[in-house]
Amino acid sequence: MNVVGNAVLIVVDIQGGDVPLPEARTEIPHMDGRAERAPRVRELIARTRERGVPVVWIQEVHKPDLIDIGRELDGAEGPHCVEGWPETELSKGLEPRPDEFLIRKRRYSAFFGTELEIVLKAYRAETVILIGGLTDVCVHYTAVDxxxxxxxxxxxxxxxxxxxxxxxxxxxxxxHYLQRDALVEQREVLEWLETATPNPEVARAARTPLAGRTA
Known part of the structure; x- marks a missing residue:
């Protein structure tokens, strides 16, 4: 896998808490294969952390009165990602560490109206690696942005x-039309991680006087 400069892994909207998909109130269609993808996702996150590559988490959330959902109900999706619903939480077993950013968004793109650009600049990122869902909605629009x-x-x-x-x-x-090298497989990312250099901004932050302090 070709990576330019510092990379950041962005985990897009892997939500559902511990609620089985058939029982979830979130009215969004999903293709099959989620159970097969889950181990690959967990392994990739674990190896990324081990190599000192930042992980940034994205979570779509809307108020119960849906005042902030905008035009998202004009298409095929019904109410989804409602604040307070167990199925709006990140999927079971996926937990951001204290030093990782969890960015909540109100629109499909993780860039729109969020601090993601500030976070990526802090890590001096040049390459973003995207996993999660939905491929045709939040992943696609985040990739485009x-x-x-x-x-x-x-x-x-x-x-x-x-x-x-x-x-x-x-x-x-x-x-792929936008960037010819955009599509990769998990095995390619794991191979790159074998020799990936830890993000220097993470190491620099760990050496600051405030690092490790408790209140």
Missing amino acids: AHQHDYRVRVVSDCVGGSSREAHDAALRAI
Whole structure:
């Protein structure tokens, strides 16, 4: 996998808490294969952390009265990611560490109206690696905005899932159209991580006088 400069792994909207998908109130269609993707996702996050590459978490959240949901109900999706619903929490077993950023968003793109750009600049990132869902919605729109912010985009095709297989495949084709090297597989990322250099900004932050202090 070709990575330019510092990389950041962005985990996009892997939510559901410990609520089984068939029982979730979130009215969003999902393609199959989530159970098969989950071990690959966990392994990738673990190896990324071990190598000192930053992990940034994204979570879509809306108020119960849906005042902040905008036009998201004009399409195929019903109410989703409602604050206070157990299924709005990150999926069971996926927990940000205290030193990792958890960014909550009100729109599909993780860049829109959030602090993601500030966080990426803090890490001096040039490449963003995307996993999560939905491939054709939040992953796609985040990839497009990353492209328009001049980041190199790498979407891990076997660690993302769409609203349907057809929509998933179409979104991957659209992302590849923007950046020819954008589509990678988990094994390629793991191979790159074997020799990846820890992010120097993370190491520098760990040496600051405030690091490790408690209140």
